[in-house]
Amino acid sequence: MELKSSHTSPVLTDPSPAVNKSRLGIPSSLLPYSQQGASFSTPKYISIPRKKNPGKLDDVRSNGWLDAMKSSSPPRKKFIKDFTLDVAQDDAEIAYCSWMLKYPSALNCFSQIIKHARNKRIAIFLDYDGTLSPIVDDPDRALMSNAMRSAVKNVAMHFPTAIISGRSRDKVFDLVGLTELYYAGSHGMDIMGPVSNAVSGDHPNRMKLNDKQGKELKLFQPAREFLPMIDEVFRTLVENTKGIEGAKVENHKFCASVHYRAVDEKNWPLIAQIVHDILKDYPRLRLTHGRKVLEIRPVINWNKGKAVEFLLESLGLSSRDDVLPIYIGDDRTDEDAFKVLKKGNKGYGILVSSVPKETKAFYSLRDPSEVMEFLKSLVRWKEQEEAECT
Numbered sequence: 001m002e003l004k005s006s007h008t009s010p011v012l013t014d015p016s017p018a019v020n021k022s023r024l025g026i027p028s029s030l031l032p033y034s035q036q037g038a039s040f041s042t043p044k045y046i047s048i049p050r051k052k053n054p055g056k057l058d059d060v061r062s063n064g065w066l067d068a069m070k071s072s073s074p075p076r077k078k079f080i081k082d083f084t085l086d087v088a089q090d091d092a093e094i095a096y097c098s099w100m101l102k103y104p105s106a107l108n109c110f111s112q113i114i115k116h117a118r119n120k121r122i123a124i125f126l127d128y129d130g131t132l133s134p135i136v137d138d139p140d141r142a143l144m145s146n147a148m149r150s151a152v153k154n155v156a157m158h159f160p161t162a163i164i165s166g167r168s169r170d171k172v173f174d175l176v177g178l179t180e181l182y183y184a185g186s187h188g189m190d191i192m193g194p195v196s197n198a199v200s201g202d203h204p205n206r207m208k209l210n211d212k213q214g215k216e217l218k219l220f221q222p223a224r225e226f227l228p229m230i231d232e233v234f235r236t237l238v239e240n241t242k243g244i245e246g247a248k249v250e251n252h253k254f255c256a257s258v259h260y261r262a263v264d265e266k267n268w269p270l271i272a273q274i275v276h277d278i279l280k281d282y283p284r285l286r287l288t289h290g291r292k293v294l295e296i297r298p299v300i301n302w303n304k305g306k307a308v309e310f311l312l313e314s315l316g317l318s319s320r321d322d323v324l325p326i327y328i329g330d331d332r333t334d335e336d337a338f339k340v341l342k343k344g345n346k347g348y349g350i351l352v353s354s355v356p357k358e359t360k361a362f363y364s365l366r367d368p369s370e371v372m373e374f375l376k377s378l379v380r381w382k383e384q385e386e387a388e389c390t
């Protein structure tokens, strides 16, 4: 989606780096795609001490980071012949089935869902990784299938649809490639949504734009002031983790991610300590845990739940009884959105998980293939309903 702005804003235009990256000692090959060409500004107010030997790893053990890291993603299913392990897998399946009594399958409960949806406007919110694309080792290879793309496109033709991702908005748009949707990147801190009178205006973090088709859109970036800070932290993270095999740092514009999925578990405490040490110097940044990823983001009171509320308002769908928002996601960061929908019974959160998890979602789906089935079912139901009305 190429957007033309009537404003000249460094945030929108992503100009060439103002600072020579090699001066910072970072070879450009270490910079992931989303960072190349991103806006750099000379750090004025931040200085990061370069610690050669990070602490004694006591902090991250005592503050629970390590435990959170270990439990942050379900283990992959293995094809196991061993009888004892077969039994263990059966036990896991039994545990999953009993968990589903509390969080039933959205596919099994489809008729219940559409009963509530009758005479209502459904709005669809989708997470990307683990929801539309399967979790893979390399974040750059998390591609969605063409079948999923077409299911999402069909959904967007029938219902207002938005993707709310932890990735940068540009990156998630590159991966999805559909112009029929709205996109919110950086956990909702970078929203390209519809223009509505209710929330437009002269707020400094909000501006109107036109897309290629001339459709008016609104950009909302509540964390714009953090851009240089995130940039600097990203560069420091790249520098400080470069000796750890398998570590990968991504710049998502308003947040930075440190992946440890491909890092030997014995080095996880080191990764955690590096992030912990950097965060100590940035009281205005905080940590959240994703699936085998540590995410550093501004402390502002903004998250995927707020993004859902913002988009509903922009769509003119908030504070109405005839609206049914459905949010599908797999990650801890999606819980903020589930919470918003659960509060006041506004709509349905659907957790994508193949293992039992504590969640604020209402329903569950096992994996992206079930997500696709669910989206297709929604379209079939809507088309049937439309046909009956004509």
Ligand SMILES: O=P(O)(O)OC[C@H]1O[C@H](O[C@H]2O[C@H](CO)[C@@H](O)[C@H](O)[C@H]2O)[C@H](O)[C@@H](O)[C@@H]1O
Pocket (backbone or CB within 6 Å): 127, 128, 129, 130, 134, 135, 136, 137, 138, 139, 140, 142, 164, 165, 166, 167, 250, 252, 257, 259, 261, 290, 291, 292, 293, 295, 331, 333
């Ligand atoms: O909000 P999302 O769209 O779900 O994005 C959350 C994070 O997704 C990506 O990481 C996750 O998926 C990768 C690819 O499958 C996987 O390798 C990684 O372990 C997962 O954490 C993305 O790379 C992160 O930056 C996002 O924050």
